[in-house]
Every structure is written in structure tokens, then in C-alpha cells.
Amino acid sequence: MAGGAMNRMFFAPALALVAAPLAGCGGAADQPPLAGARIGGPFALTDQNGRTVRDTDFAGRYRIVYFGYTYCPDVCPTDMQKIGQAMRELDRTDAKVAQKVVPIFITVDPERDTPAAIKQFVANFHPRIVGLTGTPEQIAKVAKDYAVYFKKQPAGAGGGYLVDHLAVAFLMGPQGEPIASLPIDKDGAAIAEQVRHWVR
Template sequence: MAACTMYRMFPALALLAAAPLAGCGAGKAEAPPLAGARIGGPFALVDQDGKAVRDSDFAGRYRIVYFGYTYCPDVCPTDMAKIGQAMKLLDEQAPRVAQKVVPIFITVDPERDTPAVVKQFVANFHPRIVGLTGSPQAIAAAAKSYAVYFKKQPAGPGGGYMVDHLAVAFLMGPNGEPIASLPIDKDGAAIAEQVQHWAR
């Protein structure tokens, strides 16, 4: 099966993602790598239980925000599994930090990803992952505010289709401010380390 085309991150974000690693031993005094970036913003979506959700509902908590889709054949489930693994590690090793963090999955395929479908998908990874969907317009607006590219590809003979999209996990702060892009190209331990580094 052909995989969907993924774009791990923009070149600028790739450079920024490496920045916190250089200062890990120096405490938390350094500025977040994405400080001041135009990433994030208000959204009005629907969660996996059909409840209306706004970005303001997560105020006061750190957020791991990942855009993907449930029919993705490989990358999205792998990335979400790493995020779930990171949350489990935080639950075990840094429960105080874990309670401050909410992982959020936002679909880029609202046509197929109904609340019920999203609920089944996110349940595979961690019980506290919030899955969000919404109208195509609402999803497009949310993706734009997070600088996430996505594009539905032409349907194949059986009617199925892929959605190309940027695969990146953003760590956002308690006020919705961008902090860092997390190392989803590595493993859950690396993600957990970075979350613990920045979450205070």
C-alpha cells in the first residue's frame, strides 16, 4: 500500500527543534525554541464525544498538538503511538508534569473522521488524548493557525484517498503559546524528555 506523503516539518522548524537539546543540562532558563512564532490560535471544533470544544477549554494546561487522520496507513498511527508512549512515561516518572499536559489529535480528514471514528482511533494510544474534528472550514482554519499544510489527494478506483499533510507535534504552553516542536521522529522517551524539560 502506498503511504501518504508526509512533511515532517518546515526547514526553519527543523533547526528550531534542535535548539532545546543543546541546553538540556543548563536548566530551564533558555527561551523556548518557538517563542514568538506565529503558531496556534483560537479554534472551535468537536471532540470524540460530540462535544463542542474551543482552544480556551485547555487554558492553563500544556498541550501536545498533532494534526493527522485516522485512515493514514502508517505515519499518523506511529506518531500517535509515540505520543501515547511519552504520556505513559510521564505518568510513571513525572506524574505532576503529566497532569499538566493534554495531548490533542486534530484530524485533517473531517469527511471521514466523525467523532465516533476519532474516538476509536485515539483510544488506542492513551486515555487522556483528546480527539478533535469539525467542519471542513473549521479544520482548515485550525490547521492554518498552526501552519500545518494538508491536501486531500484524488480518490482511487475504490473511492479511498490519502491526505498529504505536515507531520509535526507542537508543544504549546498554558496560554496557548508555541514552545517547541517535539521529536516525533525519535521515540516516546525523547518526546517525554522534551515535555518534561519545558513543562513547569
């Protein structure tokens, strides 16, 4: 999925648009990079066990939110592996921090990503990852709310297709507020370090 990887390069300018209201504002030296950005919002989706999950179900907990899809040939599984590594490191070294964090995988391919498909996928990375799917309309809305671009590519001769999408992992706060984008271009240790820095 070269397109998904390529979209990492376009994240900074895209983020500048959603964070534009911050321009010129003062703040603490350690203010979260995404404080005040228009990222996130209410949702009601279906988890890997077929249950309805709402954003309010995560109130009081930090969230690592990643958009991808289970048929992704390279970028998504690699990124999710790094998130899983970060969570395992936190489980081992900072259990109190780890318990405050919920990793969330939201599909951008609801046509193929049933709850069963997502359940099999997220089980490969960490036992506490919540996988979410929904109708195409629900997914389009939540992706828009998180400023995540995605586009289904034309199907090949065998009927399979790729989904181009922005590859980014957001750290969201206990009230659903955006805090930072995590360094998924690095490794699990770098992600864990950033989570430790921001989770209180």
C-alpha cells in the same frame, strides 16, 4: 502515507517563516525555540464525544497538538503511538508533569473522521488524548493557524484516498503559546524528555 513522512523534511524551512519575527532578538539561553512564532489560535471544534471544545477549555494546561487522520496507513498511528508512549512514561515517572499536559489530535480529514471514528482511533494510544474534528472550513482555519499544510489526494479506483500533511507535534504552553516542536521522528522517551524540560 509517504507524503506525510516526507513533509517532516520541509518543516524546518516552513517554521523559519512563521518564526521570522524572532530574527535578531535576544533572549535567555533556555528560551523556547518557538517563542513568538505565529502558531496557534482560537478554535471551536467537536471532540470524540460529540461535544464542542474550545481552545480556552485548555487554559492553564500545556498541550501536545498533532494533526493527522484516522485512515492514515502508517505515519499518523506511529506518531500517535510515540506520543502515547511519552504520556505513559510521564504518568509513571513524573505524574505532576503528566497532569499538566493534554495531548490533542486534530484531524485533517473531517469528511471521514467523525467523532465516533476519532474516538476509536485515539483510544488506541492514551486515555487522556482529546480527538477533535469539525467542518472542512473549521479544520482549514485551525490548520492554517498552526501552520500545518494538508491536501486531500485524488481518490483511487475504490474511492479511498490519502491526505498529504505536515507531520509535526507542537508543545503549546498554558496560554496557548508555542514552545517547541517535539521529536516525533525519535521515540516516546525523547518526547517525554522534551516535555519534562519545558513543562513548569
